[in-house]
Amino acid sequence: MAACDFFLSYNKADRAWAEWLAWQLEEDGYTTIIQAWDFRPGTNFVAKMHEVTTSATHTIAVLSPDYLNDAPFSAAEWMAAFVQDPIGTNSTLIPVRVRECNPPGLLKAVIYIDLVELDEPEARTTFLAGIKKTRAKPTTPSPYPGKRAPRTATPNFPGKWPLQWTIPSDRNPFFTGREKLLQSLRDQLLSGNTMALRQPQAISGLGGIGKTQTSIEYAYRHQQLYSHVLWIAAATFESLLSDLSTLAELLDVPGRDPQNQQNTANAVKTYLSQQRDWLLIFDNADDIAMVQPYLPLGNNTNGHIILTTRADSLGPVAYAVQVQEMDKEEGTNLLLKRSKSLKTGQLLSQVKTSEREGETSYGIDDGGLPLALDQAASYIEETGCGLSEYLELYQTRHQDLLKRRGKLVTGHPETVATTWSLSFQKVEQEDKAAAELLHLCAFFAPDAIPIEIIREGASQQHALAHLYQAQGKYSEAEELYREASATFEKVLGREHPNTIIGIKNYVSLLREMNRTTEAGALEVRIKPPKGNQL
Incomplete structure (x- = not known):
């Protein structure tokens, strides 16, 4: 590989x-290597990284809390530059601070270019002046930053804040x-680097799995792409209409009606369908059918929609992006960072052995649930107990601990116990048989529950x-028929012989009770469509 002027080391x-930094450098005539542009599929990542860190004249370390916490990967990249020029004679390592953070250790001794809280013209001038080691004073007055320039193929300045921001x-x-x-999410929403219409993305998963935090x-991360970043609390119909009404005032939507929230909500939908460059997040949109009428879709829509939901079945409304439980490494990292056991820039391997038993504390029955880990870390921080001590306590008092939330929490004030209790209550309201099935499953270990047990219970x-x-x-017969039929259908499927027999017998009972309308409606469920009949 031919030598290049700058290699950019950054966290995702x-x-x-x-x-943005690479674009400014290349516009000014320099050559750059950046993972997002130059590390193509099929190449060996480690070999490529070794090649660029040894061939680049300068390494730019993009400093942020995420970069400093990304040890050992980010540390290996900037250290490779540091050892080549430890006293900075040739400026082999050039840190550029883009978010509030305090560089630790050896990085603290290297003067960084500070772009925090600068607008785009100031940031460009300051950055290039730092690269060239000249003064950062602009040669011309900065343009008025309130006027939004037309969208171009040039990367947007990441420090640009949207005109409207309602993330809570x-x-x-x-x-x-x-x-x-x-x-x-980024690939689905920004495919083709345009703001063209995309199917809404639904971050789907269990309560406490981190859906809301991921959307935030x-x-x-991508606020520079949007002129408006808007938030809707969609847990209830009332909160949905209320937040849409608030947005109507904020955006000065034509046709809004302070006396009629329904009309106002429709006006917001119509207005956004005709606008561009917005991000709209519907949080806790568990009732997809309720939310669907208010999604601003259409051929003229040039915005992005994200839903957070516990719903599994989304139909054509949205594309599901499943949130899985954290693996052991991620969970340990979160627990140590949140409990302040892992300091900024510190490697996991540098944490003393007794505290690293946080890895063992992943034995907490949280199944990789971020809310449970955050709850545990909050307790550890507030009480001053170690991770091993918490684990010991958890073995005997886990129910009490899962009901306890820290005093200084934001974003998700409910405990794990409350979150799951509310989820169960909702299931119970919607489907009694499903709730009873959950009751039964609660007595078994979580893996490989024999379906024969459930099938036999329904048969009895x-x-x-x-x-x-x-x-x-x-x-008495009706209640048992209803529950058995529902269980058969959920476990075996609607077309299974046991399900069909169960529903047929339930239908016969309803006819015997002279409830022919209900019997007819139920019977339709087990009859094939006319086109499939011989």
């Missing part, structure tokens, strides 16, 4: 900054992992219902 969270939380300094998920992290319910029907105990 700061990709937008790295691309600050950026989470302890956000950990989820890189593949965030990359998938995406908004902060069905047999008892048949007996009650023969005895004329119709109300």
Whole structure:
């Protein structure tokens, strides 16, 4: 590889900054190597990284909290430059601070170029002056930053803040992992580097898995792409209409009606469908059917929609991006960072052995649930106990600990116990048979529950219902038929012979009780469409 002027070392969270910096350098006649542009599929990452760190004249370290916490990967890159020029004679290592952070250790001794809180013209002037070692004073007055320039192919300045921003939380300094998920969101929404219409993306998963935090992290990482970043609390119909009404006032939407939230919500949908460069997040959109009518879609829409939801079935409304449990390494990292056991820039291997038992503390029955790990870390920080001591306590008092939330928490004030209790209550309201099935499963270990147990239980319910029907105990028979049929359908599927027999017997009972309308409606579920009949 031919030598290049600059290699840009950065964390994925700061990709937008790295691309903007590389663009400024190349516009000024320099050559650059940046992972996002130059590391192509099929190459060996380690070999490529070794090649560029040894051939580049300068290495730019893009400093942020994520970069400093990305040890050992980011550390290996800037250290490779540091050892070549430890006293900075040739400026082999040039740190550029793009977000508030305090460089630790050896990095503290290297003067960085500071772009924090600068607008784009100031940042460009300061950056290039630092590269050329000249004064950073602009040669001309900076243009008025309130006027938004037309979109071009040039990377947007990452420090540009949207004109309207309604995200309800600050950026989470302890956000950990989820890189593949965030990359998938970015690829789906920004495919082709245009703001053309894309299917809404639904971050889907269990309660406490980190859906909301992931959507917030995406908004902060890519805020420079949008003129408006908007948030809707979609847990209830009332909160949905209320937030849409608030947006109507904020955006000065034509046709809004202070006396009629429904009309106002429709006006917001129409307005956004005709605008561009916006990001709209519907948080806790578990009722997809309720939210769907208010999604601003259409051929003229040039914005992005993200839903966070516990729903599994999304149909054509949105593309599901599943959030999985954290693996052991991610969970340990989050626990140590959140409990302040892992200091900024410190390697996991540098944490003393007794505290590294946080890895063992992943034995907490949280299944990789970020909320449980955050809850545990909050307790450790507030009480001053170590990770090993917490684990010991958890073995005997885990129910009490899962009900306890720290005093200084934001974003998700509910405990793990409350989150799961609310989830179960919702299931119970929607489907009694499903709730009873969950009750049953709670008595088993989480893996490989034998389906025969559930099938046999439903069969016994069905047999008892048949007996009650023969005895004329119709109300008792109806309840058992209903529960057995629902269980058969959920576990075996609607077309399974046991399911069909169960529903047919339930239908016969309803006809015997002279409830022919209900019987007919139920019977339709097991009849094939006319086109499939012989």
